[in-house]
Amino acid sequence: MKKMNTNEIEEAIKNLPGWALKDEMIMKSFTFKDFKEAFATMTHIAFECEKQNHHPNWENVYNRLTIKLSTHDADGITQKDIDLAKSIEEIVG
Amino acid sequence: MKKMNTNEIEEAIKNLPGWALKDEMIMKSFTFKDFKEAFATMTHIAFECEKQNHHPNWENVYNRLTIKLSTHDADGITQKDIDLAKSIEEIVG
Incomplete structure (x- = not known):
């Protein structure tokens, strides 16, 4: 997986x-109705992460969820992060 | 819920x-075998949080989980945090 440069990242997240x-x-922060809704969404995302074999740095406080993505092995952002962000958008939809 | 002072907190976490x-x-950090094991444990904890109507500030990165507890309404640490920490210890056990 090739590390993307800033221009490539900015271009890719235009659609996110x-x-x-x-x-x-x-990164992106999400707000849900309550903890149950936040955690239910996290569970849905967790299955997708396992499927893509790519995992987030994420933090939850009650109804709020902050997700940060990067690719450890590439020491930066790769297409794997863009793909996972797209999947997360579809899930949270 | 009464906010605990530092002595009371230190005394209470001696058993944790x-x-x-x-x-x-x-706060405490936990390390699991992999993401699936970490998230499975989070799910178990999430149900306990709903039951106790008390929710953590928690962060997960792959197999690592950091949990921070405080009581927003009391602007500090209360027995609710000690109780939830005890339950988390039983779950992770």
Whole structure:
């Protein structure tokens, strides 16, 4: 997996509303109705992560969820992160 | 729920190995075999949180999980946090 440069990342996340590049990760925060809804969505995302064999850095506090993606092996952002972000958008939809 | 003072907190977490007081929260980090095991444990904890109506600030990266507990309404640590930490220890056990 090839590490993307800043231009490539910015171009790729144009189609991912709310996602931003920060600290060499792409990130987005989500707010849900309550904890149950937040965790149910996390569970759905967790299965997708296993399927893609790619895992987030994510933090949850009650109804809020912040997801940060990067590719450890490439020491940066790769297409795997863009693909997972797209899947997350489809899940949260 | 009464906010506990530092002495009370230190006394209470004596029986909770690995839990430490930091930034007005009690926290502990756990390491699991892989993401699936980490997330399965989170799911178990999530149900307990709903039951106790008390929710963590928690962060997961692959097989690692960091849990921070405090009581928002009391602006500090209360017995609710100690109780939830005990339940988490029983779950992770």
